[in-house]
Amino acid sequence: MMKFECLKCGKKYPHDGKMFKCNCGGLFKIPEKPLQYKTDLELGEVKTPLLKKELLGHEIFYKLDYYHPSGSFKDRGARLMLGKLKNAGIDEIVEDSSGNAGAAVAAYSAAAGIDCNIFLPEATSSAKISQIQSTGAIIHKISGDREATSRAVKKAARNKYYASHIYNPLFFAGVATIAKELIEDLKKIDEIILPVGNGSLLLGIWHGLKEILAKDNLPRLIAVQAEPVFPIWEKFHSKSRKSNTYLNNLAEGIAIKEPARINEIINAIKESKGDVILVNQTEIKNSLKQLWKQGIYIEPTSAAAPAGAINHLKDKNTSFGNIVIILTGSGLKYN
Numbered sequence: 001m002m003k004f005e006c007l008k009c010g011k012k013y014p015h016d017g018k019m020f021k022c023n024c025g026g027l028f029k030i031p032e033k034p035l036q037y038k039t040d041l042e043l044g045e046v047k048t049p050l051l052k053k054e055l056l057g058h059e060i061f062y063k064l065d066y067y068h069p070s071g072s073f074k075d076r077g078a079r080l081m082l083g084k085l086k087n088a089g090i091d092e093i094v095e096d097s098s099g100n101a102g103a104a105v106a107a108y109s110a111a112a113g114i115d116c117n118i119f120l121p122e123a124t125s126s127a128k129i130s131q132i133q134s135t136g137a138i139i140h141k142i143s144g145d146r147e148a149t150s151r152a153v154k155k156a157a158r159n160k161y162y163a164s165h166i167y168n169p170l171f172f173a174g175v176a177t178i179a180k181e182l183i184e185d186l187k188k189i190d191e192i193i194l195p196v197g198n199g200s201l202l203l204g205i206w207h208g209l210k211e212i213l214a215k216d217n218l219p220r221l222i223a224v225q226a227e228p229v230f231p232i233w234e235k236f237h238s239k240s241r242k243s244n245t246y247l248n249n250l251a252e253g254i255a256i257k258e259p260a261r262i263n264e265i266i267n268a269i270k271e272s273k274g275d276v277i278l279v280n281q282t283e284i285k286n287s288l289k290q291l292w293k294q295g296i297y298i299e300p301t302s303a304a305a306p307a308g309a310i311n312h313l314k315d316k317n318t319s320f321g322n323i324v325i326i327l328t329g330s331g332l333k334y335n
């Protein structure tokens with residue numbers, strides 16, 4: 001029987017229970033050997049491509065991690081989580097994400113034959129909801145802000161399983177599979193440049209890398225945050241900074257004001273001897289256009305990583321070597 005373990009007090013809980021965090025308030029630990037978790041739930045997954053390109057005169061590799069059934073890397077996490085829940089006999093779940101995580105959880109719930117409820121703020125645009133709705137998932141629109149939605153889903157989670165991409169360790173364990181693919185393709189990686197919001201990609205990849213590689217061979221994690229929402233950048237660098245506000249944040253997928261796992265995220269970046277880079281909206285827009293003009297059709301949030309890579313290479317706070325930039329979501333989703 002698989003158990004979830006509290007990060008704070010060590011208390012253990014069944015993975016198929018109603019608790020999504022410990023009674024003491026602590027979150028559940030991400031497994032140390034995530035790659036040992038397997039599932040037979042399938043939607044035709046492939047190993048995602050690694051594309052060699054040039055950026056500011058340096059050779060870099062784009063990991064095209066939007067080559068997934070629902071069009072984003074979140075499918076890795078949703079696949080393992082819903083696969084394990086299916087095996088445990090869970091027949092209905094709740095989740096709160098209007099973006100890629102919601103689409104991934106809805107798709108794999110459909111594949112698993114599990115009823116899916118997605119909680120969203122009332123103001124969420126209908127374009128973002130249509131992919132989720134196509135699976136037969138039930139949408140619950142909650143009036144008020146994101147916090148109101150968060151309260152509503154936690155209330156619903158008293159009776160139904162909360163299949164959260166933030167709290168559930170299985171989601172992170174599924175994301176860890178990206179580490180295995182990267183090591184198969186490159187053997188030695190010096191730096192991984194990736195966007196960070198709630199940290200599902202960063203923490204998943206880090207736990208996967210640590211399972212495969214010896215400590216001396218671990219790459220540096222270069223995490224990218226975007227103005228106007230950058231709490232991880234502020235905490236990592238121990239400084240605060242004023243930002244202009246924007247009506248349309250291109251990187252809304254990583255605009256998380258209070259990431260639940262912020263301490264774990266910062267510890268992972270420090271352990272990797274990495275860094276947190278900040279980008280602004282103009283830099284994201286420029287990177288987005290540059291990638292689109294190369295035929296690489298990503299969603300706007302995904303352009304934060306290559307924009308951060310440009311700032312990082314210009315800073316020369318890098319030993320170069322093999323640099324991987326992860327592209328997380330498909331542009332086709334947002335038409």
Ligand SMILES: [Zn+2]
Nearest residue numbers: 006009022024
């Ligand atoms: Zn606890």
